[in-house]
């Protein structure tokens with residue numbers, strides 16, 4: 001699920017960035033630092049959308065670095081158990097398959113793949129129905145439901161299922 | 177229409193809310209405070225009502241208002257009932273009472289409560305449409321949950337290293353991928369990982385050290401059992417759902433709409449269009465749109481001992497006998513329309529033979545008629561009619577008619593004779609054949625029959641005379 005929230009971060013800036021463009025430098029450094037990161041608490045930071053306010057800088061003794069407390073608005077993506085996501089398959093093996101829904105990685109183990117789909121090894125390992133009408137392989141687009149998340153301080157990993165109504169392949173890469 | 181839905185409610189109540197105890201009672205259960213089953217009683221009571229004031233319901237059920245409220249609040253959360261609360265004066269209460277009186281069922285006493293000044297009154301009503309959905313959803317969820325667990329749908333797959341016995345689960349998957357092959361590998365010893373449940377299933381009943389696995393198997397058995405029991409025990413409910421599926425849903429609308437409708441219906445039923453409906457709305461108020469209409473089926477022909485009289489009556493319906501006061505000189509009428517006395521006489525030729533037939537017929541028909549009240553009624557009607565006709569004919573100074581004049585039952589037999597004569601006509605194949613044609617009403621045809629025509633004309637004229645006199 002996406003959220004638009006306000007976060008705060010202490011930015012350390014090298015004295016060489018001080019000058020007329022201090023604020024711009026601060027913002028671009030912020031974007032470089034936080035976009036694409038993940039915190040277990042808030043999820044993946046997708047994009048910084050604005051600066052709320054930049055506090056007074058504090059000069060670090062000995063180094064000359066200055067720390068600015070920056071409040072910024074950003075879009076975050078946080079997956080939840082039970083959430084339905086659309087994802088792209090990145091890897092298929094006999095244990096199941098991995099898929100990416102934006103920044104989040106999801107693993108679907110083979111017992112959560114419908115029973116009528118069988119693993120086919122080979123150049124392009126895949127799961128296929130007996131009549132061959134549905135195939136899950138690398139780059140397939142799959143709608144899945146998250147049934148578990150592992151949230152570390154800097155990492156979120158999910159496991160999902162496609163064994164439910166309206167889940168499964170939503171396009172066929174072979175047909176495109 | 178509402179009955180199948182009520183049955184659904186009753187079944188659902190017994191299936192899901194049977195052992196419901198009102199929440200919040202922390203005190204140990206004594207026999208007295210054990211109020212299981214209240215929910216069923218309340219729901220049953222609601223199936224016999226429409227919108228009902230909660231105090232009234234409590235009184236009817238001999239429950240404490242608080243206790244009832246707690247139950248009702250629960251059902252509201254369960255989306256079984258809709259409730260409405262409003263602050264109202266005595267007048268507002270009166271509107272409701274009037275509406276209640278207009279419904280056939282809930283005719284409980286509520287006088288005396290109308291002196292309430294300004295109180296918040298709560299009303300409740302079953303929400304059939306929603307109940308149908310809620311019950312279906314509940315069944316779906318129950319089945320789904322059991323099946324999911326049975327099929328390990330939402331369980332996290334576990335893996336174990338064959339070498340060192342280290343355990344992993346699917347959430348570790350990212351770390352376990354090896355790029356050498358498509359298997360998962362142990363982080364510690366790089367051994368091959370196996371899916372755990374498969375492994376244990378393989379050494380079924382082996383070293384037996386794993387109580388965990390036994391517990392899981394027991395759990396599976398229990399789940400299967402529950403699923404099976406569910407199918408059996410909830411079958412009546414599911415069947416009822418199927419029965420109700422294509423029926424229109426009883427809808428009472430909001431409290432206001434319902435009140436307006438109920439009192440309007442009540443007023444209409446009492447033939448009253450305006451004014452204070454309260455005093456006139458008795459216990460015989462109008463049935464509500466969904467409480468079912470009274471159907472009256474009058475079975476005219478269904479009776480077994482159907483007499484000849486009835487038969488003749490139905491046979492002759494094609495030609496209606498006009499009441500004398502409708503016959504005027506200008507009308508082009510057949511004899512049958514006037515009553516066919518004259519015709520019969522002509523056919524038989526003499527008055528005596530007609531009379532004989534009259535009496536014979538009369539006897540037979542009377543025997544039959546005794547069986548049937550309807551026949552009696554018809555007989556009486558025809559008797560009156562015939563009497564009139566005889567009077568007319570007496571006025572026309574027709575001597576033959578004196579015989580049957582005072583015979584009350586001769587009308588039915590009269591019809592009989594009419595039929596009989598028609599049969600005779602067929603047999604004879606004489607000029608009388610034209611009688612039915614004439615009966616169907618052409619004036620020209622009438623003229624062709626010479627023997628009859630003058631009599632009819634005379635009759636017409638006499639008729640006028642008699643009416644004028």
Ligand SMILES: [Zn+2]
Nearest residue numbers: 337340362365
């Ligand atoms: Zn190992």
